[in-house]
Amino acid sequence: MNKQNMLSDFFNQLLNNGAGKESLNKLKEKIIKIIPDLKEDNKDKLIEHVISEMIEKSRMFLNEKNQYDMNLITSLASSIYIFDKHGQYKFKFIGGVESRYDNSKKITEETVFDIASITKLFTIILVFKLEEFGYFNINDKIIDLHPEYIGLKDFTLLDLLMMCGEIYTDGDIRSANNKDEAEKILKTAYIKNNDRYKNKYSDFGAIIISKVCEKIIQEKTQEKLTYDQIMEKYILRPYGLTKTRYNINLKTDSISGNGNLEGLVHDPKSRKLGGNVGSAGLFTNNDDLCKLAYEMYKVKYVNYDYLKNMISKDNLTKLGTIIFPHSNISQKGYLGLYQKHPLGLLKTFVPDEYGNFSFAHQGWTGQLAVFDPINSIHNSILVNTVGKQNEQNDDKYFKNNKPIGFGKYLNIYYQDMATNTLMLLFIKKYYNLYNDKNNIEKCI
Numbered sequence: 001m002n003k004q005n006m007l008s009d010f011f012n013q014l015l016n017n018g019a020g021k022e023s024l025n026k027l028k029e030k031i032i033k034i035i036p037d038l039k040e041d042n043k044d045k046l047i048e049h050v051i052s053e054m055i056e057k058s059r060m061f062l063n064e065k066n067q068y069d070m071n072l073i074t075s076l077a078s079s080i081y082i083f084d085k086h087g088q089y090k091f092k093f094i095g096g097v098e099s100r101y102d103n104s105k106k107i108t109e110e111t112v113f114d115i116a117s118i119t120k121l122f123t124i125i126l127v128f129k130l131e132e133f134g135y136f137n138i139n140d141k142i143i144d145l146h147p148e149y150i151g152l153k154d155f156t157l158l159d160l161l162m163m164c165g166e167i168y169t170d171g172d173i174r175s176a177n178n179k180d181e182a183e184k185i186l187k188t189a190y191i192k193n194n195d196r197y198k199n200k201y202s203d204f205g206a207i208i209i210s211k212v213c214e215k216i217i218q219e220k221t222q223e224k225l226t227y228d229q230i231m232e233k234y235i236l237r238p239y240g241l242t243k244t245r246y247n248i249n250l251k252t253d254s255i256s257g258n259g260n261l262e263g264l265v266h267d268p269k270s271r272k273l274g275g276n277v278g279s280a281g282l283f284t285n286n287d288d289l290c291k292l293a294y295e296m297y298k299v300k301y302v303n304y305d306y307l308k309n310m311i312s313k314d315n316l317t318k319l320g321t322i323i324f325p326h327s328n329i330s331q332k333g334y335l336g337l338y339q340k341h342p343l344g345l346l347k348t349f350v351p352d353e354y355g356n357f358s359f360a361h362q363g364w365t366g367q368l369a370v371f372d373p374i375n376s377i378h379n380s381i382l383v384n385t386v387g388k389q390n391e392q393n394d395d396k397y398f399k400n401n402k403p404i405g406f407g408k409y410l411n412i413y414y415q416d417m418a419t420n421t422l423m424l425l426f427i428k429k430y431y432n433l434y435n436d437k438n439n440i441e442k443c444i
Contacts, residue, residue, distance in 0.1 A: 004035070006430065010429065017355035034423075042218040066270040075382075080424060091443075098254060108254060115363045117361055123210065123279075125315075129311075135216050142157065146211060162203060162323050162331040164198075164199060167205065170190050173266040239310050246275055247274075257367060257383040259388065289369055290380075293376075296311050300313070316373055317373075320333070353418060355372050365401075367382050370414075375425060381410065
């Protein structure tokens with residue numbers, strides 16, 4: 001095949017898929033440089049060229065310090081995943097130690113990270129799945145599903161997913177003395193603003209959704225399942241996400257990113273409520289996030305069956321759909337999922353080079369997971385960045401519990417990763433022409 005024609009076709013496809021034209025300039029320059037080396041027997045060398053750059057970028061990020069001589073992160077587990085009918089490319093970059101505490105152990109491929117608000121993505125998928133099973137309709141009113149939440153008036157499950165209006169409680173869950181007290185405070189939730197035409201980011205919707213799921217499943221199945229058990233039964237176990245779970249076992253698991261030595265979730269509301277709610281609390285690793293991407297993307301190649309497949313094409317599209325284009329946070333969709341924006345990483349966590357209906361979520365703990373269903377690519381960046389439990393609120397050195405400067409370097413690292421992901425996508429498409437099965441998996 002004419003290489004120049006393939007190059008042109010590749011970029012036209014990216015543009016047709018929704019990439020911003022200007023954002024592709026750097027990528028085009030890099031791909032043009034490797035065109036002379038595109039040969040049938042040269043795949044390993046080309047891939048090594050891209051991967052060696054990511055190894056160096058990962059090393060730089062892991063060793064980066066801010067103006068206070070503080071390492072921005074102590075651990076890094078990032079991944080590039082590409083899937084098509086010819087197979088998968090999966091590259092993982094692993095390094096560093098679990099925490100900022102003395103004598104911290106080195107992380108491994110098996111280390112799981114506190115993913116904070118990325119938990120909300122799993123919650124959305126679970127809601128879609130439970131609706132398919134007929135347990136509820138997302139247009140059902142919360143008060144009809146769980147009458148104890150009387151303060152939510154006519155708000156529906158969909159309203160909570162869309163983060164409409166403003167929800168408050170009488171009291172601060174984070175200050176509760178125990179779980180029972182935290183639950184009582186949660187049930188005082190009320191609507192302060194019922195505006196259905198704009199969204200405001202909040203954890204309350206996802207938390208209440210998890211309580212609704214518990215009540216409905218217990219009523220419909222006569223099983224007294226907690227939210228973590230429901231997630232396990234309907235999402236994690238059926239789709240092989242064996243490393244993803246709530247309430248990690250400190251004795252057997254290597255964990256990172258939670259900022260404490262007790263193995264507890266970092267998020268204070270989730271912690272007070274038992275660590276297993278819809279807003280935060282899950283721990284996972286790169287492999288399971290790649291499995292999640294695979295299960296979502298393979299729906300393009302099968303006849304959808306809700307009993308066998310994780311998510312339908314329509315619901316997958318909803319994950320990357322802008323709900324309130326004129327809102328102050330228009331780049332956020334269901335439960336705060338980041339959507340594409342023309343300003344790319346300056347405004348969102350979805351690169352402008354990626355396709356329409358791409359989406360991402362970032363956790364307070366610094367974790368990032370990005371999904372591009374059209375191009376079938378996924379990136380995850382899992383880190384330990386939060387300070388020690390007794391230091392992370394020192395606003396001289398920390399911002400949002402993370403070292404000052406972390407956000408800037410996360411964006412720099414991720415932009416490099418996004419560019420190299422598309423480089424690998426181009427290489428994979430080229431070598432698909434020569435190999436019906438084109439699979440690579442490496443951990444560096």
